[in-house]
Amino acid sequence: MQPIEKCVLAALLLGCVLQTAYAIKCWDCRSDNDPKCGDPFDNSTLAITDCHQAPELEHLKGVRPTMCRKIRQKVHGEWRYFRSCAYMGEPGIEGDERFCLMRTGSYNIFMEYCTCNSKDGCNGAALQKSSFLSVCLGTLVVGLVAHFLRK
Numbered sequence: 001m002q003p004i005e006k007c008v009l010a011a012l013l014l015g016c017v018l019q020t021a022y023a024i025k026c027w028d029c030r031s032d033n034d035p036k037c038g039d040p041f042d043n044s045t046l047a048i049t050d051c052h053q054a055p056e057l058e059h060l061k062g063v064r065p066t067m068c069r070k071i072r073q074k075v076h077g078e079w080r081y082f083r084s085c086a087y088m089g090e091p092g093i094e095g096d097e098r099f100c101l102m103r104t105g106s107y108n109i110f111m112e113y114c115t116c117n118s119k120d121g122c123n124g125a126a127l128q129k130s131s132f133l134s135v136c137l138g139t140l141v142v143g144l145v146a147h148f149l150r151k
Contacts, residue, residue, distance in 0.1 A: 023052030024085075024117055026068035027124040031081040038081045039072070041124045048121055051085035063087050067115045068123035074110040083123045089115045097122070 028049040029037035036042040051065040065085035073080045092115065093099040100114035116122035 025050050025120040026085045027083040054085045067117040070114045070123040072112040086115045091117050
């Protein structure tokens with residue numbers, strides 16, 4: 001086996017074996033500051049936040065955000081929406097992101113708390129990220145092209 005072929009093979013194996021750690025990205029807004037944060041959600045002027053860059057919280061030392069969250073509150077008849085990175089909890093109810101925790105309190109207060117980690121921006125409009133399979137296929141194609149261009 002030629003040295004270039006060994007390099008191509010090593011790159012292919014490395015690309016298919018190693019998985020890249022992704023930090024989830026979430027929408028970060030409040031409808032009391034920006035009406036576009038409400039439902040229907042309009043992210044045309046909102047920036048998405050890389051949760052890896054989110055600050056460490058004083059009361060949660062050492063805990064990093066791993067999910068997105070969306071909170072919908074009805075207080076005194078007015079709906080409010082909050083979208084941000086989530087530091088604790090699990091996605092949805094028993095891992096099913098289609099379901100959210102709901103609470104009702106006194107004084108006409110209602111709250112719905114949703115968490116997700118299935119994709120970037122899952123607490124609003126959807127953004128797709130590359131799957132592990134597409135990374136492997138891309139690495140394979142690059143390796144094959146490099147191999148045949150060498151000949």
